[in-house]
Amino acid sequence: MEIELRNIHKAFGSNEVLKGVDLKLKSGEVHALMGENGAGKSTLMNILTGIHKQDKGQIFVDGKEISFKNPLEAEAYGIAFIHQELNIWPNLSILENLFLMHSVTNGMGILDFKAMRAMAEQKCREIEIELPLDMEAGECSVGQQQMTEIVRNLLLDAKVVIMDEPTAALTERETEKLFEVMRSLKKRGVAMVYISHRMEEVTQNCDTITVMRDGVSVATKPVKEYSMEQIVRDMVGRSITEFYPDRRNKPGEVLLEVKHFEQPGVFHDINFNLRKGEILGFAGLMGSGRTEIMRAVFGVDPHAGGELVFKGEPLKITKPEDAIKAGLGFVTENRKTEGLILDFSILRNIALPSVDSFAQSGVINFNILNDFADKMAKKLGVKTSSLDLEAGALSGGNQQKVVIAKWVGRHPEVIIMDEPTRGIDVGAKRDIYELMNELTASGVSIIMVSSELPEVLGMSDRIVVVHEGRIAGELLHDEADQEKIMTLATGGQ
Structure with missing residues (x-):
């Protein structure tokens, strides 16, 4: 699936959040979306997935202009958004969370847990992860909850997965597992939008970077052609020669x-x-x-x-x-x-x-x-x-x-x-x-x-x-x- 957003504008009252953003996403690509807080990254993705409606601009999916009325329409089309605040029901099992909105029933209309388990296990094998399907989600680690979100969307045959700050609360081991899963999804042709402030993660795991500043997309480049210094300059509009100021203070007693x-x-x-x-x-x-x-x-x-x-x-x-x-x-x-x-x-x-x-x-x-x-x-x-x-x-x-x-x-x-x-x-x-x-x-x-x-x-x-x-x-x-x-x-x- 290929997606193109052209000249997207969005204002909330007098606050103009997006002032002309362009973004192209290709199948099998991990595309980083970077910018300072308030640059408009999440708003742009909310527009793509039908949470908000743009004031101006066009969205094309595989060359066809489209505008989703709500996130369910976007999901049905194969576009999933995994928000920073995970959408998990803590008192339900992992298996129940996986099929909460799209349950499987038998011929009598009764929930078919055996079929759902088989589908979940198959999808986990495909991306080489294990999930405690019978454990309550609230008792699982944040990493397991995040993988639950990913599997849930893959069960819906997601072709585009948007991840907003996915590693913010993960352990190092869980973070590495997430990147392994992303590499697996990439091989299967799934496109990913990766929103993060962590430079090293982006430069090591993404193919392309689009930088936004003050509601405008200022640059899009392959990761290999984009230096960290230039990324920072594009994000903040100025050069930050050193990330960390000198420590000149001498501690006392x-x-x-x-x-x-x-x-x-x-x-x-x-x-x-x-x-x-x-x-x-x-x-x-x-x-x-x-x-x-x-x-x-x-x-x-x-x-x-x-x-x-x-x-x-x-x-x-x-x-x-x-x-x-x-x-x-x-x-x-x-x-x-x-x-x-x-x-x-x-x-x-x-x-x-x-x-x-x-x-x-x-x-x-x-x-x-x-x-x-x-x-x-x-x-x-x-x-x-x-x-x-x-x-x-x-x-x-x-x-x-x-x-x-x-x-x-x-x-x-x-x-x-x-x-x-x-x-x-x-x-x-x-x-x-x-x-x-x-x-x-x-x-x-x-x-x-x-x-x-x-x-x-x-x-x-x-x-x-x-x-x-x-x-x-x-x-x-x-x-x-x-x-x-x-x-x-x-x-x-």
């Missing part, structure tokens, strides 16, 4: 000590310290326990043993309020479910942790609150027409800036940042890296958990590596490289 932290079955005998003005990187494979350790330190989750020492004094944290009062902040891994209240305004989200400081005799002074939120939004470079806009309407990069802004506004001495740049574009990443440098230069200490090794190496003064709930080793910035980190992360010496 020990500020926080974590001693013998313990939670049976989760992490064991965790010991590390954090210095004033330092960025301490935490690396390790997904599921190694990095996030769980940080949640316990901040009081979100319990721990069974161990102690915290803050500025030389014992610190007892049993709930997040204790951590906040002590001067700690926590930028959580999932901004949408834990970092923000999406239907609250930007203003209310930024002010939330500091709201007590705007109250006099129990009454909030909204003039002071508004000035505070406006100041923090400008400081972080949040791009918005109004602070009254719902946080859920922002791009991913701007949402992350709001999450960071609400903690920076409390002037914490320690900020834990769990995956601070996940799912955001290279321009927004650079903004956050520069902010981290600015914070540490002013004496704030940062613990950064990240699955992106270049980020860990580029921004950390020291790196702690976690393996299966234990600290496998610690590396200084100057001695660390990807091979050493991965050796420790996989249990090597």
Whole structure:
């Protein structure tokens, strides 16, 4: 199947999202769609699959002009969209999820589970994967849920598969399996649109790249002819000579000590310290326990043993309020479910942790609150027409800036940042890296958990590596490289 989108325009009210986008997709091609958050990538795919209707422009499928009224029409035509937020029913089995909208019945109209199982097993064999068909989907890993989405669409004979940030929550093993499946689909002539901010994934696994900027397609080239520097320049409209700003700040005395932290079955005998003005990187494979350790330190989750020492004094944290009062902040891994209240305004989200400081005799002074939120939004470079806009309407990069802004506004001495740049574009990443440098230069200490090794190496003064709930080793910035980190992360010496 070949698809062509010509001169696509789309506006939502006065907000013009797409201003003339062209895209060609060929059978058996993996076509990367790249651009900053807010460039219009998802909107373009929503138009292709019938979620939205374009204001102007044409869509051709195998040379025939077509416009789908809804996603079901697109699916019937063989075009599937696997969204970043997976469409999985957690209380149903994997098998039931596979056939939820297209069940198979026998001659008496009764569900034919034997036939459905046979079809599912056959499709899994074709792409060389295994799925626990009888397990509840909610008990499966994100990788298994993602493979369920892929198999479900292949059962519908999908000829085009669109994937939006498919590896954002996958382990390395699951990510590699996804790429194996993509290679298998490619051999069978399935075309794929791959939306991702991860440069290495795109350059290693895609054939063609189309870059969008501000609602316009600015370039389309074969991957082999497209340098990383040029991709960045096309995405952000300027050259970013270095992805990571120089770390010139010299860490000071020990500020926080974590001693013998313990939670049976989760992490064991965790010991590390954090210095004033330092960025301490935490690396390790997904599921190694990095996030769980940080949640316990901040009081979100319990721990069974161990102690915290803050500025030389014992610190007892049993709930997040204790951590906040002590001067700690926590930028959580999932901004949408834990970092923000999406239907609250930007203003209310930024002010939330500091709201007590705007109250006099129990009454909030909204003039002071508004000035505070406006100041923090400008400081972080949040791009918005109004602070009254719902946080859920922002791009991913701007949402992350709001999450960071609400903690920076409390002037914490320690900020834990769990995956601070996940799912955001290279321009927004650079903004956050520069902010981290600015914070540490002013004496704030940062613990950064990240699955992106270049980020860990580029921004950390020291790196702690976690393996299966234990600290496998610690590396200084100057001695660390990807091979050493991965050796420790996989249990090597």
